[in-house]
Amino acid sequence: MLTLSLSFPGGRYHATPWGRHVNEADVAWPPDPWRLTRALIATWYRKLDHQLYPETLLTSLLGLLAAEPPHYRLPTAVHSHTRHYMPNRQKSTLIFDAFARIDPTEALIVHWPGCQLNDAQTALLDELLNCIGYVGRAESWVEAKRLGDWSGEPNCFPGSTQIDQETGEIQTEPVHLYAPLTPDAYANFQQQMQSGLALRKLKTSELKSIKKTLPISWLAAVGLDTADLQNAGWSAPPAAQKILYQRPIQALKSSVASRAKPKPSPSADTVRYAVYGKPLMRELDTIRFAEHVRRAVMGKAKWTLGETAIPPLLSGHGLNTDNRHCHAFFLPQADSNGRLDHVLIHVPAGIDGDMRRVFGALKLVKGFDGQEWRLMLEHIGQREDFENVSPIVQSASVWQSRTPYLHPWHCKKDFDIPAQIRREFRERQLAEPTEIRLLPTIKPHGRELRPIDFQRFRSKRGLAQPDTRGSFWQLIFAEPVTGPLALGFGCHFGLGLFTPVKANE
Numbered sequence: 001m002l003t004l005s006l007s008f009p010g011g012r013y014h015a016t017p018w019g020r021h022v023n024e025a026d027v028a029w030p031p032d033p034w035r036l037t038r039a040l041i042a043t044w045y046r047k048l049d050h051q052l053y054p055e056t057l058l059t060s061l062l063g064l065l066a067a068e069p070p071h072y073r074l075p076t077a078v079h080s081h082t083r084h085y086m087p088n089r090q091k092s093t094l095i096f097d098a099f100a101r102i103d104p105t106e107a108l109i110v111h112w113p114g115c116q117l118n119d120a121q122t123a124l125l126d127e128l129l130n131c132i133g134y135v136g137r138a139e140s141w142v143e144a145k146r147l148g149d150w151s152g153e154p155n156c157f158p159g160s161t162q163i164d165q166e167t168g169e170i171q172t173e174p175v176h177l178y179a180p181l182t183p184d185a186y187a188n189f190q191q192q193m194q195s196g197l198a199l200r201k202l203k204t205s206e207l208k209s210i211k212k213t214l215p216i217s218w219l220a221a222v223g224l225d226t227a228d229l230q231n232a233g234w235s236a237p238p239a240a241q242k243i244l245y246q247r248p249i250q251a252l253k254s255s256v257a258s259r260a261k262p263k264p265s266p267s268a269d270t271v272r273y274a275v276y277g278k279p280l281m282r283e284l285d286t287i288r289f290a291e292h293v294r295r296a297v298m299g300k301a302k303w304t305l306g307e308t309a310i311p312p313l314l315s316g317h318g319l320n321t322d323n324r325h326c327h328a329f330f331l332p333q334a335d336s337n338g339r340l341d342h343v344l345i346h347v348p349a350g351i352d353g354d355m356r357r358v359f360g361a362l363k364l365v366k367g368f369d370g371q372e373w374r375l376m377l378e379h380i381g382q383r384e385d386f387e388n389v390s391p392i393v394q395s396a397s398v399w400q401s402r403t404p405y406l407h408p409w410h411c412k413k414d415f416d417i418p419a420q421i422r423r424e425f426r427e428r429q430l431a432e433p434t435e436i437r438l439l440p441t442i443k444p445h446g447r448e449l450r451p452i453d454f455q456r457f458r459s460k461r462g463l464a465q466p467d468t469r470g471s472f473w474q475l476i477f478a479e480p481v482t483g484p485l486a487l488g489f490g491c492h493f494g495l496g497l498f499t500p501v502k503a504n505e
């Protein structure tokens with residue numbers, strides 16, 4: 001027996017049923033097993049250590065879940081929508097955005113009565129549930145966990161319509177849900193389709209498009225992009241089957257329900273986004289991209305909260321002089337190719353409800369020359385939550401420059417750069433390093449870099465900048481310290497950022 005609990009902190013669940021247009025304003029309720037499986041696959045790809053949790057283990061786990069259609073215990077939900085005009089250069093388009101409104105304190109139960117996992121599969125599932133951010137559309141934030149014991153009664157399950165034998169009254173409402181085929185069933189289907197394609201006279205481009213959507217790997221087939229399936233002409237996912245479920249009458253009510261009680265948000269000080277765009281900016285331009293992100297956050301705060309209500313912890317304006325570094329650090333992060341594919345925003349003083357609304361609404365960053373980068377919110381939480389995906393929030397005794405450090409004060413006798421670094425640690429009430437070493441170059445991606453290879457100037461004019469060249473440093477502490485460590489001029493925009501050095505490096 002396996003039982004999952006899914007709650008929606010945002011009070012909304014967005015998901016368009018397969019084959020339906022978004023403007024039909026329909027909602028796929030409850031979440032299809034197909035959609036849950038794809039959410040777990042996406043979480044594994046993006047957030048888990050693939051050496052610790054290999055693909056074969058993921059396939060065995062999801063294959064086991066696919067072998068049995070789950071039962072559900074549905075909370076009260078209200079079918080609602082918003083409508084707005086999508087800006088377009090030629091003509092504005094009216095868009096309906098439908099969703100199920102759910103009390104954030106109520107949980108959706110997903111129950112597999114006959115499913116038995118081994119220890120490795122259980123560990124992987126727990127890690128996936130701990131890391132998952134949303135199910136359905138990205139606005140559908142979810143908090144998921146595995147229940148050790150559940151004795152409730154499901155109210156949505158596979159089967160035919162149930163009728164009261166005495167009164168003849170229909171007791172359930174039918175709904176079709178998509179569930180993934182088992183790996184063996186998909187292998188048979190894939191072989192039959194490949195054989196059938198060989199007998200059909202299709203255009204080369206059409207044949208290539210269809211074959212692309214019939215990979216040999218079951219995991220790859222379940223994780224195919226929806227746009228690729230639609231381009232190939234599939235009326236339903238080839239690795240899925242449609243199952244008739246019965247849910248309670250008016251499980252998705254159209255009338256207005258009682259207002260959900262607000263749930264206190266867990267404390268948080270860090271938010272992380274994935275960045276999408278072509279091209280992604282280089283790590284050498286970290287400060288430029290951080291300024292773009294900060295400008296986008298200010299614009300969204302102005303739009304969401306009002307021009308006079310922008311939190312000082314976001315803007316950095318109007319703070320006490322004795323705690324000038326408690327506001328937001330905008331810290332872009334690079335992939336293995338040196339391209340900025342993530343951005344982490346750390347607010348040491350904490351993220352309140354207003355800032356959560358701003359971060360939740362932030363989706364786009366624009367450059368000065370018309371470039372655009374899409375942002376996908378991965379998680380809002382404590383910095384410890386990001387240790388597995390972001391080294392700069394880990395703890396270590398040795399830290400090394402990732403971007404140039406620009407000393408914030410003019411150098412004088414007995415006040416050189418190491419002395420300025422020590423002063424910054426004292427002013428921030430952090431443990432001072434026991435040893436500070438100058439590094440002439442760093443080699444983060446196999447390429448040797450000097451400080452002058454990086455962009456080192458803010459676009460804002462009139463700023464005092466004692467250091468224009470920058471330098472790289474290695475800091476050694478007596479005890480492990482926790483990141484992020486960003487020091488010097490432009491530290492709130494990614495300059496002076498340090499990363500931990502592992503013992504074997």
